[in-house]
Amino acid sequence: MQSTKEFDLVIYGASGFTGRLVAEYLVKQYANDRSLKWAMAGRNQAKLAQVRDDIGAPADIALVIADADDATSMQNMLDRTRLVLTTVGPYQLYGSELVAMCAQSGVDYVDLCGEPVWMREMIDAHQTTAQDSGARIVFSCGFDSIPFDLGVFLLQELAKQQLGATVPRVKGRVRKMRGTFSGGTAASLKATLVAAKQDPNKMQLLLNPFSLTPEFQGPEQPIGNKPYFDAELGTWVTNFIMAAINTRNVHRSNHLLSYAYGENFVYDEMLMTGPGEKGEAIANAVAADKSMSGDKGPKPGEGPSKEEREAGNYDVLFVGIANDGQQVKVSVSAELDPGYGSTAKMIAESAICLIKDALDTKGGIWTAAPAMGNKLIKRLVANAGLTFKQE
Template identity: 85%
Template sequence: MQNAKEFDLVVYGASGFTGRLVAEYLVKQYANDSSLKWAMAGRNADKLAQVRDEIGAPADTEIVIADADDPASMQNMLARTRLVLTTVGPYQLYGSELVAMCAKSGVDYVDLCGEPVWMREMIDAHHTTAQASGARIVFSCGFDSIPFDLGVYHLQQLAKQQLGSSITRVKGRVRKMRGTFSGGTAASLKATLVAAKQDPIKMQLLLNHFSLTPDFQGVEQPAGTKPYFDEDLDSWVTHFIMAAINTRNVHRSNYLLDYAYGKDFVYDEMLMTGPGEKGEAVANAVAADKSMSGDKGPKPGEGPSKEERETGFYDVLFVGITKDGQQLKVSVSGKLDPGYGSTSRMIAQSAICLVKDAVDTKGGIWTSAPAMGNKLIKRLVKHAGLRFHQE
């Protein structure tokens, strides 16, 4: 039984930049909480021990040696834990075997994946196996895609309470954001583009809004790529780079929730840049920016300073528009840099929620909303600095 495992969760990749932040957060949040048993895992014992000491973790914090090139060491890690929290990406390069092993072994799994083509490959290969073993596998438990997935979920819940039904048209609009996309996000984007250019089938999946909903193709969706003036919001809007993963996860949530948002659900995400000529100029500049797919962005293992992480923030607006023109607005905002500071807290709370709270969630490959829903929202508000607010 999983309850007999030595650890509730293991942070795999704890000596990397983001993995270290996750471990540091767990130390600060749960240092005096004996009910959470966790360990640090990775390839190099000396590096892990150094990180353990630098972040102020207790000296008896367990270190688990797990190397993707050594399947026996990976299986040993799984034998000791209920859940693996992995920050080792790009996942299409380093994650496939771990997902397969978790699905087969009945071990829960969370990651920070923003790679929809790989995620679809994992769904096709391992969803049925995970259902049989009881493993709950939840991708995209960071800034992509938790604020967006749970933001739409929260709005739809309010719509049913206040309007009597779900809303089939929702706009996700990033109003404010200060922070850096992670080096892992940039590396994942590059790896995805390289793979898609080499394989027409992967390119089709990459461009398909319903790539994560096998056997279901919904109604046509907005492209969300070109700047335009959004009269509903009195602002110019432009391409938001993470829409390519967030929209796919939101549609998968709808699919897994038995189309609770409707089979004709339409959702897009864009970045708000303000009104007037200035807003238009900023929108066009953002649309022309290709730096994330170039070589100038952060490298995996690199990231912003502590001060930069702690002064970051984000604010995302979700506008539900009914067929008769009524609007329902919800915002999701967060403290800290979205790609690192907030992400490390979100994935940590997702892991804890899955093993402590979402005990009734069955095995399979999930998204955050159907797997954890309000239980995760409650945790994020209480422990991770997020705010869900009706406007």
């Protein structure tokens, strides 16, 4: 059915650091695609116009004034678009009303959220409304958690083909990562910890690996917060800061896929630091690092230079283990800074995939794998510089 909306997607927060990168990506990647109608939204018209000019966007790219403190302006934005792509976080501070309005209005939504307690609150509050309105709401469409969610999804698809069934155990192991976590990620972590310390129920949700699967509790999961030597992989491994959100999203994907990975599915993520004494020393140093919850690092709206973003990369290995010991291995990698450069491309392609390719995905609150699956993998490989391969 042809949409009567003025825009396919609106970037909400386009004058912020990450929103600007998303707009820049659309200008570059989709310059010749006249079928994609998009706009830039935010509170300040002058800032939006400046970003539009700075990134070389066409002068006719629409600027939409939308302020979270002005519900009328937000509704006006939703009335004009099929999908809102929002980079305005921490979402628990600035996103709740937008999710509610999208769910009510039948408007699709993608974000960069890494805040599992808030996500669970949104699921509880708006899942039924989104199902009824047809709004497809997809959280965590950046480095958390697309490479991990889709990496496990692809591994399980290959396991079905090669072993005849999905595997009950998957290890996610970050082999290489160079780049900066975003200021938004750090701010989200701090806001999450503050909220959890004030409310025991939120703390319980934060610690529960099945916090995003209402009414389902699977088997005990590895905690992954202490370094150890993984003899099978021949390397020391240590805690990976994004595991607390990625593992929750992977379990939600399994839940939304009707437990295609099995009801006894076990999944964890660790950072590989290498063999020997050097590997052990790095593992211990990473485990002791508390900088993400401190005041150092980029603030929301700040980030690395273009050169730093382009020098970044990441490579994640997924090892699937069947009950009889047979293994399937998949890797997901990209040659860009994970927290900014690659994230901007991933959320843009998620938005376009949702409105152009995943047309049979029904309303509700989703993760990327069940909402878009192989269609999104195909887009990320073709356009966003990601590589998915069997090892």
